[in-house]
Amino acid sequence: MASMLMLILVLFGATLAWFSDAQPTPVSGLSYTFYKSTCPKLESIIRNQLKKDFNTNISLAAGLLRLHFHDCFVQGCDASVLLDGSASGPGEQEAPPNLTLQQAAFKAINDLRALIDAQCGKVVSCADVVAIAARDSVALSGGPDYKVPLGRRDSLNFATQNATNANLPPPTSNVSFLITTLANLGLDTTDLVTLSGGHTIGRAHCQSFTNRLYPTQDTNMDKTFANNLKLTCPANDTANTTVNDIRTPNTFDNKYYVDLMNRQGLFTSDQGLYSDSRTKSLILTFAVNQTAFFEQFALSMVKMGQLSVLTGSQGEIRTNCSARNSGSGLWSVLEPLVETASTF
């Protein structure tokens, strides 16, 4: 009887743990039901539109996933990467790591906002649209589906070029540099290995990996793989692209980790993860257990998606995702006052 009771408790506990794993407690100011009354169809509007978009252009999914990453790592998930440059300087988009973000991804976010605005008015932040679109990109490519905490606000300004470059590690990075860069943002080694699994979809330009081909071939790269890459990239500065995951380039699965085990990772920053004792064991786990990868990917994405978010009366809901609202300097001062006044 006692052992039966124990079994029930273990099973019940395991079930509870699975649900709490799937839905971590959101940071203060965000919630899973943020738009329940103001835009109840928000998530279905985005999912349905992206389903149509991906039918004609599956590579957009990778573009949207990377856009969320580049937004969150620089000044937090505040849609700052969407802002055009201004008199105060060039926007984040003009910093070298962002030059290869897909223009189609920026357009897709603006198009989604137009659809959402038509149904709900301008109540949904651009940063939330980017976060949901990234999740849908993963789910619609075959990866895990997970709930996204919502309620982010959009920044009033973009980061400097220096800040942008400092927070987006280059593909030539070694593992120590990656661990330090992510630790500065509040992400750990598990997050690093897991989020790098985003390279299970999408493409890269030759310049992102020719450091491993020329002048000498990286000994940590499979020879046939390297020879084929040389055909795509006959010189350092060839403008061609190749797929990140040679096994299943458009499917979100665990094959990226199998690639690494076969020394077929594309970037120094990818392949290094398999050589380093701090990261190797997790790669082995994910390569043989896709469920473990999917569960951790959902957790690490939710964690990344809540980095330094603006909430409450901070920032604004941008009317146009590419530009700060006109007069927003004034509104950012007035809004808290109006809210305070209404509580009397």
Ligand code: HEM
């Ligand atoms: C850990 C450090 C990371 C480095 C050094 C890195 C670097 C890069 C580079 C250089 C490219 C190719 C750019 C080009 O040549 O066009 C790329 C593509 C990509 N990255 Fe990362 N990345 C990192 C982390 C991440 C994370 C955290 C995610 C998402 C969770 C991600 C998702 C992607 C995707 C989906 C693509 C393909 C984009 C496309 O096809 O347009 N990356 N990454």
